[in-house]
Amino acid sequence: MAKQAFSRLGRWCSRMFAVECDPSSDPVYFALTKTPQTRQCSERQAFEKIFRKAKSFSLHVCTEDKIQRAKFYEDIKNNTIPGVSRGCSVFDVFSFHPDVKNSALRGFLVRGVADIQETGLFDELVRNPGLNVCTYVLEEDTEHWWQHLWSKAEDGRMVVVEKYCLVPAEKPEHHPSTLNIINSDVFYKFGDACKVLRECTKFIPESKELLELVDQGLPLKREGRFPVIVIEGLDATGKTTLTRSLTDTLNATLLQSPPQCLSPWRPRFDSEPALLRRAFYALGNYITAGQIDRASAHAPVIVDRYWHSTAAYGIATAVSGRVDNLPGPGSEVYRWPVDLLQPDLVLLLTVSPEERIRRLRFRGAEKTREEAELEANDRFRSKVEQAYKRIEDPACVVVDASPPPDQVLQQVLLLIKNKCHL
Ligand SMILES: Nc1nc2c(ncn2[C@H]2C[C@H](O)[C@@H](COP(=O)(O)OP(=O)(O)OP(=O)(O)O)O2)c(=O)[nH]1
Ligand SMILES: Nc1ncnc2c1ncn2[C@@H]1O[C@H](COP(=O)(O)OP(=O)(O)O)[C@@H](O)[C@H]1O
Secondary structure (H helix, E strand, C coil), X not given: CCCCCXXXXXXXXXXXXXXXXXXXXXXXXXXXXXXXXXXXXXXHHHHHHHHCCCCEEEEEECCCCHHHHHHHHHHHHHHHHHHHCCCCEEEEEEEECCCCCCCCEEEEEEECXXXXXXXXXXXXXXXXXXXXXXXXXXXXXXXXXXXXXXXXXXXXXXXXXXXXXXXXXXXXXXCHHHCCCECCCXXXXXXXXXXXXHHCCCCCCHXXXXXXXXXXXCCCCCCCCCCEEEEEECCCCCHHHHHHHHHHHHCCEEEECCCHHHHHHXXXXXXCCHHHHHHHHHHHHHHHHHHHHHHCCCCCEEEECCHHHHHHHHHXXXXXXXXXXXXXCCCHHHECCXXXXXXXXXXXXXXXXXXXXXXXXXXXXXXXXXXXXHHHCHHHHHHHHHHHHHCECCCCEEEECCCCHHHHHHHHHHHXXXXXXX
């Protein structure tokens, strides 16, 4: 029988598959069937786009434990795939139940690989209980593409344990990369973020110290009476410049997320898989919330990034392919966490891409992984901007930050006066 993948996997053949051959167009969707139907020419072309009559294999990470699955996926992505795919095409592939939350398994499809089954690496991959390894074969007589699911037999040989014929499938309502966002790419409760950080103490002992930094009695309702204003925006839109001038002008307290106290651990978590990175940033927001609660009893508070950054970068990183693959406006992924202190006003600074790159170059600062991605990838930048603008309660007020600093400051002071009666 096929390798016993983790329980949520259900029967492998009941799943749908999406292969992202070209990030600027829809994935190729297919399902599996034991009995091939008659083949239409258009169906054949759909699979031609993926396979082009070349030998291909796919790997799906199906480890039961969410953290191990995230770590294993990064290992496959950063180490295994580069090693086996020289001269090949590599596509992101999702295995999922259409529109079923948390059902998506991420993987890779490698096309144009020579006899992968003849290599020791193939045996190693097939033996790994956390991987579903498949090869794809075109049966000349029927012109059907078949997926062969491999496993290790009792005698240790690698054998095909299931054969399924590929049949084109309809595009689901939700792109498969959006299915796992909640509590994997974005956290909506303090306890959910802490659960991930608690579970990763076995390989990141520092997580224990992190958890001790958070005041368990969260500020759900603000005691303070001064306004709290968050400044958001892509890198080099002028947040640091504006937050400093605002703080001086309003005699405010300047805070940031993640807070300074997390700085020693940030490089480590920035190098971890998205699941751990996002739990870290979520924790940062809750620590900053405690600081906001105390500071807003004495003076207005200005915050340099807060939950909008965490959610926008988490969603934009998770959702692959086109910008319109993002969850639509009003989706639950854009809702403010029920237990996170809400600011009075969130200002989203925007400048043209050209102006932003000019300012980045001028600033010449060290780039984080996301900053590098923003610069390299217009599509990612557009997804971050769209996600920022779809977040609700509170929604961002968009500010054109392209004028000179003093004009932006005056424009923002007017906004604060009108919205916060300051
Ligand atoms: N602050 C913050 N940054 C996040 C989060 N998720 C991803 N990032 C990315 C966004 C940016 O690429 C980078 C921003 O890091 P920082 O806030 O420490 O840098 P800073 O605001 O000084 O950068 P910037 O002035 O915007 O260029 O980290 C998050 O939850 N909070
Ligand atoms: N309104 C502005 N007009 C022109 N340059 C600006 C403006 N605001 C900031 N800058 C410059 O752009 C660069 C990035 O500004 P910064 O405040 O660090 O942005 P962020 O904090 O959003 O990354 C800096 O060199 C800064 O001096």
